[in-house]
Amino acid sequence: MEIMSPQNTRVKEWAGLQEKKHREKAHKYIVEGVHLVQEALLAEADVEILAFDLDKGMPAELKDHLQAVQGMEVVGVSAAVIAKCSSTNTPQPVFAIVRKEQHGAEAILSVKDSFVVVLDGVQDPGNVGTIIRSADAAGADGVILGQGCADLYNPKTIRSTMGSMFHLPIIEGDLAEILPQARERGALLVSTSLQGEESCYSHDFRGSQWLLIGSEGKGISPQTAQLVDKSIIIPMAGRAESLNAAMAATILLFEGMRQRIYSPKINT
Template sequence: MKITSLTNSHVKEWVRLLTKKGRDQQSKYIVEGIHLVKEAINSANVKVEHVVYSYEKGVPSELLDYEEQKWISVSNDIINKCSDTKTPQGIFAIVHKRNWNDTLLFEGSALVVACDAIQDPGNLGTIIRSADAVGATGVVLGKGCVDLYHPKTVRSTMGSIFHFPIIQSDLDDMLQKAQNRSIQILNTSLQAESNFYETDLTKASWFIVGNEGNGVSQELDQYVSKQIKIPIEGTAESLNVAMATTIMLYETLRQRNYRNN
């Protein structure tokens, strides 16, 4: 199929996917760029509806072996209209959202990051990517978080969004379930007395990470088993939430898999 008109019905649907309302209504989102499109195609549990590419640029060489019936060629004007980036690569995919069962978050030595009102797409994407990298069980997104399917969030996950469990739910309910199962629930505080590196992370653990400006909301404090402090030896006032989360995740990985005998 080839589309040249900006008023084509497909194009109108794709443009709406640049908004949260459009993504929610269609239960789909846009994946831009050669790398992410290839990741989506190669992910067994991802339903790709269409791959859309510029007929003026042609199919990227990295994707020539993947071209199928569901591919649509369009003009550069259409690519630009449907793109969130300043310099589009000339290819994007329409992908269906995926739902995960939250049961796995409470099993065995679960390692979960619970995000409370994380608002920066880059931070959220980095947290998801880091959690995937260490083999965490999953990430939970509570109210106030930036949309998981925001184009910048999707790009920041670098493909983790396609195969890593990410669940959007009410944190109050989820943390209560974790607490009822005697799962350790931790959050960071500059005022905490407990050193993070002296905390036992080999047992099931959930980290609550909060809003960039306000931290974790007070109503979630009731579920915290222990407040911990990541030591800061220099003059920096604090750490970026994505950086702090990555540090916690990798210390957990070290304790579980790489502790000296």
């Protein structure tokens, strides 16, 4: 099938997925670029449509994956259609429309000795995406996005994950409900604070640990803070006042990974 006009009704629907209200109504989102589309296909995400620039042809990296996806519609489109549906100034030659998959919190809560990142009011989509990427790299069991966080399906969030959003469960939910359940199942709820009781390098990250990351300006909310079991500090030898949320989360994740995987006998 081919669609050449950017005024086509379907094209207008696809372009509308750049806005959150349309994504929520359709329960779909758009993924742009060869790498992200390839990651979606490899992860067997629920890809509804794959659209590619007819003039440039189907990217070689995707050809081997087309037969493996059942029920996916492949559509050749014009450069004008690509441009209308793109969120960047230099559009990629391919995009996919993906149906949202709803993960329940149980997908993470049921994991024994879970290592989880919880975001509370992290509004910058680049930070949210980068934290998801770091969580994936460090072997975390999942990411929880509380209310007030940037939308997981924001194009900038998706780009910042570099495909990691397809590699681990990401739950959007109410922290007031999820965090008490995690504690009941033995999770230690840990946050960062300049008044932290202990350095992140002496804290024991083994066992079930949920790392709470708040917004750069305000930190975690007062409601979430009441649930915290322990506050730790990221020591800084220089004069910087603070780290952004993604940097702080990455430091904690990789120290946790070091202890849990590479130094399992630490602090014994």
